[in-house]
Amino acid sequence: MNRVLSAGEVADLLPEPTEADHKYTRGTVTLVTGSSTYPGAGVLSVGGALGAGAGFVRFAGSERAADLVLSRFPEVVLAPGGADALVIGCGWDESLRDPARQALAEHAGPVVLDAGALLDRGLRAEVGTPAVLTPHPGEARRLWEQVGGGGPLPTDLTEAARALSGATGSTVVLKSARTLVATPDRVWEYRARTAWPGVAGAGDVLAGVIGSVLARHWQAQTTANLGDVVAAAVWLHGEAGAHAAGLTSAGAPTHPIRASDIIRGLAPAWQSLPRG
Ligand SMILES: NC(=O)C1=CN([C@@H]2O[C@H](COP(=O)(O)OP(=O)(O)OC[C@H]3O[C@@H](n4cnc5c(N)ncnc54)[C@H](OP(=O)(O)O)[C@@H]3O)[C@@H](O)[C@H]2O)[C@@H](O)CC1
Ligand SMILES: Nc1ncnc2c1ncn2[C@@H]1O[C@H](COP(=O)(O)OP(=O)(O)O)[C@@H](O)[C@H]1O
Numbered sequence: 001m002n003r004v005l006s007a008g009e010v011a012d013l014l015p016e017p018t019e020a021d022h023k024y025t026r027g028t029v030t031l032v033t034g035s036s037t038y039p040g041a042g043v044l045s046v047g048g049a050l051g052a053g054a055g056f057v058r059f060a061g062s063e064r065a066a067d068l069v070l071s072r073f074p075e076v077v078l079a080p081g082g083a084d085a086l087v088i089g090c091g092w093d094e095s096l097r098d099p100a101r102q103a104l105a106e107h108a109g110p111v112v113l114d115a116g117a118l119l120d121r122g123l124r125a126e127v128g129t130p131a132v133l134t135p136h137p138g139e140a141r142r143l144w145e146q147v148g149g150g151g152p153l154p155t156d157l158t159e160a161a162r163a164l165s166g167a168t169g170s171t172v173v174l175k176s177a178r179t180l181v182a183t184p185d186r187v188w189e190y191r192a193r194t195a196w197p198g199v200a201g202a203g204d205v206l207a208g209v210i211g212s213v214l215a216r217h218w219q220a221q222t223t224a225n226l227g228d229v230v231a232a233a234v235w236l237h238g239e240a241g242a243h244a245a246g247l248t249s250a251g252a253p254t255h256p257i258r259a260s261d262i263i264r265g266l267a268p269a270w271q272s273l274p275r276g
Contacts, residue, residue, distance in 0.1 A: 002158055002180070002187045002188060002189035003186065003187070003188045003189070003227075003231070004188070004189055004190070004191075005188065005190075005228070005231050005232060005235055007235075007272070007273055007274055008274050009228075009232075010232045010235045010236070010273060011273040011274055011275055013213075013217075013224060013228055013229055013232035014053070014213065014232055014236065014270065014273060015216075016275065017053075017055075021055070022055065023055035023056045024055060024056060024219070025055065025219060025220070026053060026054060026055030026056075026216060026219070027053070027054045027055055027056075027084050027085065027212060027213075027214075027215030027216035027217075027218070027219045027220075028054065028055065028056040028057070028058065028081075028082065028083040028084050028085075028215055028219070029049045029054045029056070029057050029058070029083055029084065029085050029086070029087060029208075029211045029212055029215045030057075030058040030059075030060055030081075030083035030085075030086050030087070030103055031045050031046055031049060031057070031058070031059050031060065031061065031086075031087045031088075031090075031208065031211065032060045032061055032086065032087070032088045032089075032096055032099050032100045032103050032117075033045040033046070033059075033061045033065070033087060033088070033089065033090040033091055033092075033096070033114075033204070033207070033208075034046075034059075034061035034062055034064075034065030034066075034068075034069065034090065034091045035061065035062050035065070035091050035092060035093035035095050035096050036062040036063070036064040036065070036093070036095065037091070037093040038090075038091030038092070038093070039061075039062060039064045039065035039068050039091065040065075040068070040091065040201065040204075041065075041090040041091025041115070041201065041204040042059065042061040042062070042065030042066070042068065042069055042090070042091055043065065043068050043069050043072050043073075044090065044201045044204035044205050044208070044259050044260070044263070045087055045090040045091075045114075045204045045205065045207050045208035045211075046059055046069050046072075046073055046076055046208060047072070047073065047205060047208065047260065047263035048204070048205035048206060048207065048208025048209040048211075048212065048237070048262075048263060048266070049087065049208035049209070049211050049212040050073060050075065050076075050208075050212075050263075051208075051209070051212075051240075051263050051264075051266035051267065052208070052209040052212035052213055052233065052236060052237075052266055052270075053212055053213070053216060053270070054211075054212040054215050054216065056077065056083075057073075057075070057076050057077070057212075058076070058077045058078070058079070058080070058081060058083060059076050059077070059078055060078075060080065060099050060102075060103055061091070061096060061099070062095060062096070065091070066078055082106065082107075083103075083107065083109070083215065084109045084110075084214075084215035084216075084218040084219045085109050085110045085111070085112070085211045085212070085214040085215035085218060086103055086104065086107055086109070086110075086111045086112065086211070087111075087112045087114065087207050087208055087210070087211035088100045088103070088104075088111065088112065088113055088114070088117045088123070089112075089113050089114040089115040089116055089117025089118060089207070090114045090115055090203070090204040090207050090208075091115065091204065092114075092115045092116030092117050092120075093116065096117070097120065097122075097123065100117060100123060101123070101126060104123070104126050104127060105126075108128070109214075109215070109218045110130045110131070110132065110211075110214040110215075110218055110226075111127045111130075111131050111132070112131075112132045112134060112207050112210050112211045112214070113127065113131060113132070113133050113134070114133075114134045114203065114204070114207040115139070115203075115204075118133045118134065118135055118139060118143060119139060119142055119143060119146065121146060124168070124170075129169070129170075130170075130171065130226050131168075131170040131171070132170065132171045132172075132173060132210060132214070132226075132230055133164070133168060133170045133171070133172050133173065134172075134173040134175060134203065134206065134207055134210065135164070135172070135173075135174060135175070136175045136176070136203060137174070137175075137176060140153060140160060140164060140172075140174055141153050143164060143168070144160075144163070144164060144167070147164075147167040147168055148167075149163060149164075149167055157174060157176065157178055157180050158180055158182075158187050158189070160174060160180075161173075161174040161180035161181070161182035161187055162182045162184075162187055164182065165182040165183055165184050166184050169184065171183050171226055171227060171230055173206075173210070173230060173234060175203055175206065177191070177192050177195060177198065178190070178191050178192070179192075179234050179238070181227055181230050181231045181234060182227075183225075183226065183227045186227055188227055188228070188230075188231035188234075190231065190234045190235050190238050192238050192241065192242070193238070193239075193242045193247055193250075194241070194242050194245045194247050194254050196241065196244075196245035196254055196255070196256055196257050197238070197241030197242075197244070197245070197257065197262060199257065199258060199259055200259065201258070201259030201260075202237075202241065202259045202262055204259065205237065205240075205259050205262045205263055206233075206234070206237045209233050209236055209237045209240075209266070210230055210233040210234070210237075212233075213229055213230075213232060213233040213236070214229060214230070214233070217229050236266060236269055236270065237262065237266075239265075239269035239272065240262050240263075240264075240265030240266040240268075240269040241257065241262045241265060242265070242269075243265040243268040243269050243272075244257045244261035244262050244264060244265035245257050245261075248268075
């Protein structure tokens with residue numbers, strides 16, 4: 001039976017900052033995303049990281065993407081420095097491999113590998129645990145072939161996510177209308193309340209959101225289960241998409257969205273969490 005987080009459980013996993021918090025205690029994230037081929041993915045992943053509560057966001061993608069990121073989000077820092085969590089891969093091309101390796105060499109915390117980065121064997125091998133891989137179904141099939149899964153990837157999404165997690169030893173986020181988060185021994189599920197978030201760039205936003213939530217937990221050294229933390233991030237992103245599409249209550253009429261709208265939906269999704 002897949003675990004489905006309640007809004008109350010998500011609220012506990014996404015705590016509000018306290019008076020004692022400051023930008024560094026709230027989690028720092030570095031994103032190696034947005035190649036010159038796909039600069040927009042850099043902007044979208046950074047937007048996800050900022051909108052999910054990180055206190056400090058660094059960007060180490062291509063120069064072209066960096067210009068776009070700064071013009072949209074001047075709060076982002078380009079100077080190198082440490083981070084609690086790394087997000088690598090959204091809008092990947094080969095030019096991001098060197099900055100990714102450099103960031104990994106100095107890093108001990110959680111790493112999110114998305115898009116082309118999760119299919120790069122060398123890079124995967126350089127990531128210590130905990131690693132989070134975020135394939136869509138096409139990437140999941142290619143990853144399964146790479147890790148020598150034997151036979152086709154199971155068609156059942158739960159089995160597929162579990163198999164990929166077992167074969168890679170990583171937490172796997174298998175994305176679709178139903179998103180499965182799998183660790184080798186457990187599976188979480190988030191079922192989207194509307195299909196509008198299935199648009200280009202939505203997964204880039206998600207990678208940033210996961211990195212942001214992981215950074216906060218790593219920095220605070222919480223004892224929360226990694227799968228629970230990632231599942232909470234998936235919930236926040238999914239509910240942000242629902243808010244963006246106008247689905248504020250069950251049955252409300254909805255409308256098309258673009259991935260940038262999901263970033264804007266993160267605030268009302270966060271605000272909808274039951275507190276106290
Ligand atoms: N604004 C930007 O900069 C943006 C940049 N982006 C960046 O673009 C890069 C390429 O990413 P990508 O996902 O577009 O292409 P790719 O990895 O080749 O896989 C596509 C193939 O997989 C399959 N497939 C099956 N099921 C699927 C499913 N549910 N969802 C999706 N695919 C599914 C299907 O193949 P089929 O099943 O038809 O054989 C399909 O042809 C990546 O770095 C990304 O970050 C994007 O994020 C967009 C916004
Ligand atoms: N039918 C759908 N309903 C709701 N969400 C969807 C649907 N299809 C895909 N998504 C979501 O959209 C995102 C797509 O991610 P991905 O395929 O990596 O796109 P991109 O690389 O363009 O960002 C994932 O978060 C996935 O859960």
